[in-house]
Amino acid sequence: MSEELFSQRTTTCGALTKADDGARVVLNGWVHRNRNHGSVHFINLRDRYGITQVVVDDDAPAELAALADSLRLEYCIAVTGVVRRRPDSMINAEMSTGEIEVKAEKIEILSRCAPLPFQIEETTQAREELRLKYRYLDLRSKGMQDRMRLRHDFILSMRNFLASRDFYEIETPTMIRSTPEGARDFLVPSRHYPGKFYALPQSPQLFKQILMVGGMDKYFQVARCYRDEDARGDRQLEFTQLDLEMSFVTREDILALMEELFVHVFKEVMDYDLPANFRRLTYEDAMNTYGSDKPDLRFDLPLVDFADIALKSSFTTFKQIAEAGGTIKAIVAPASEEVAFSRKYITSLEDAAKVYGAQGLAWMKVENGSLSGGISKFFEDQEEQVLQRTQAGEGDMILFVAHQSWRRCCASLSAVRNKLGRDLMLIKPGFEFAWIIDFPLFEADEESGGWTAAHHMFSMPQQQYLDTLESDPASVKGDLYDLVLNGYEVASGSIRIHDVELQKRIFRICGIDDAEAEERFGFLLEAFRYSPPPHGGIAPGIDRMVMVLAEQSSIHEVIAFPKNTAAISPMDNAPSEVDPKQLEELHLSVIYPPEKEQE
C-alpha cells in the first residue's frame, strides 16, 4: 500500500530548508508532538535527521482533519505535502527546520503505537531498567540518536585514517581455542566433539600476532571481545576494541601513530584540537604523583611523600608504619568556596579512601600561617617542613593516608584526589590524554605465591632486564603502554615477544612449564619458529572512548543493546534456558546449584 509513497520519498524531516519552498515532498516519520487547535493541527514529525512541523490547515478536507485528530504520539506516518516558508512572525529559531513547514495534503498511518511505557524525550527520564527493556523506544530519543551517530563517526574516522596508512582490516575468529589471558572465558560447546569447547576471544591477541607472522604487517579490526567477569559502569561482558598490530615497530612508532590517529579523529569528529604529542608518565611516577595508573589530568593536585617527615614526628601511628617500610602520602585540598572543610566533609573523604583499604584519613589545616587541628599537634616541630613539602597555603587542608601497602596508600589517596577534583570544581573541561609507560611486567600472585603477568604474557620485557628476568622478576619493566583519557584507561598495548625461547622463559616465570606451554600455546610457539617479525600493537577501547566523548559515565549510553550489571539483557531476556534437545545435541547436562534448583 505504501510502495508508491516510499518510491517518491524525497527528503527527511531534518533536511528541509527555505530553499525547498514550494517543493512537493513525502515525509516518513514518527509523530513527536501533535498540537490540535480545533481546525488547525500542528504535527511535529520526527525521524533520525530531525523534526519538521507538518500543518493541517483549516481548509483541509474534513477527512484529513479527522485523521490528524486521530494521530497519537509515536504513530509511524507518511505525509505528502508542500513545503512552504513560514511567515516571519512564526519562524522558530530553536528548530533547524524552523523557517519552513509542510502543508499536509495526505497523511497515511503506516503503523500505530501501543501505549508507551515511557515518553520519548531528548533525554529519557525513565530508569535504565525500562530503557533497556524497550531499547527500541529509547533509541528514538535524541540523546541516543546523537550518541549512536557519534559512535559511528568515531569508528568511521578511525577506519579511514588507518586505511590511509596502509592498514588492512582483517577479521579474526570469534570461536577459538580457550587460551585464558586472565579473565574467565565464555565457552561454546562443540556438537561434534563431546566435552570440547570453543571459547569466545577475550581479545584477538594471539591471532593478530600470528597475522604478523603471516606478513600482514599493518592490521586493525573493530573487534568484539568477551570476558566473563562482573560488570561495572565502564565494563561490559562484551565490548568493542580497535585492535591494532604492526610489524617492525618500536614503542615510539605505536605511540606516534596513536597520537596522529586521535589528533585526526578528535578534529574530524569533535572539532577538538589535541596536542600533537601526549604527556607521558611512567607507571611509578603516575602512581606516586597521582596515586593511580589512570590519573585524571584535567586537574593537578599531586600527592607528596611524607614518610620521612612522619618518622621525625611524635605521631606514633605514622611512625610505626614508616618504620616498617610502609607508605605515607599527603594531598592538599586547596581552600575552596565550593566546600567547607567540615568534620562531615572530611568523613566523606575518609569513606572514599577506606573503600580502597585505607584505615583512616588523617588531616590538618593551615590557619593563620600555621598548622592546626587534626594531627597537627604531633608535627609542631616539623611545621616548616610540612608547609614546605606540601606547599599548603592559608585555608588549605592537608590529608594523609598511611598504609603498609604502597598500592593501597596510592589507591586510597587517588580516590580522595578524584573526589576533591569533583567537589572543589577543579576539573577543567576538555580532553586530557596521557601515556603511562614502563609498567612492571610481573606482579606477585598472592594465591600461588608465584608470579603472574601484570598485562599479559606476550609483552616484551625491556632490554636491560633480559638477564635478570628469573632472578628479580619484581623489578622487570615491560615494553608496555596504556593510554589514559580523563581518568579512564582507554587503550593498552605493548611490544610483543617474537622469540620462542624468550616466550618460554616468561611462561616459566608465570608458572607454566614447557609441556603446559606447548599444550596451551603450541600453535603460537610453532608459528614463532617460522621467522616472525618483531611486532607490537595496541587496543583502544571504543565504548569507553565514545563514552568520554559523549560526556557520559556509563558505557551503556553508547552501546545500542547493552547488558545490565547483572549480565542480563532486559530486552531479549538473555541468558535463557534452552530446549533439552539442544543440550542433548551438545552432550551437556546442567547441574544446578542446590539452593536454586529448577523444576
Next chain:
RNA sequence: GAGGGUGUAGCGAAGUUGGUUAUCGCGACGGCCUGUCACGCCGUAGACCGCGGGUUCGAGUCCCGUCAUCCUCGCCA
C-alpha cells in the same frame, strides 16, 4: 563473594516525630480552541506504596527477610 543506594499510578518525583481521603508534574482518555511549536483551557480515569512476614489500636513511614535494579570493593590487561 562483600558493602552501599533505590523501588510510591504508564513515566518522573513528594510524602513531616507512625494517624484517618497517599500529593504533584508529565503522559493517557473525553471535551473546547485558527498559528502553535514543552500550545492553552475544562474534565475523567489511573496506586495491593516491589514482594512476604513482624511490631502497633493504626505502617508508604519502624523491624526482619526476600526479589529486582544501580554504584562500588573483590574480580577484570
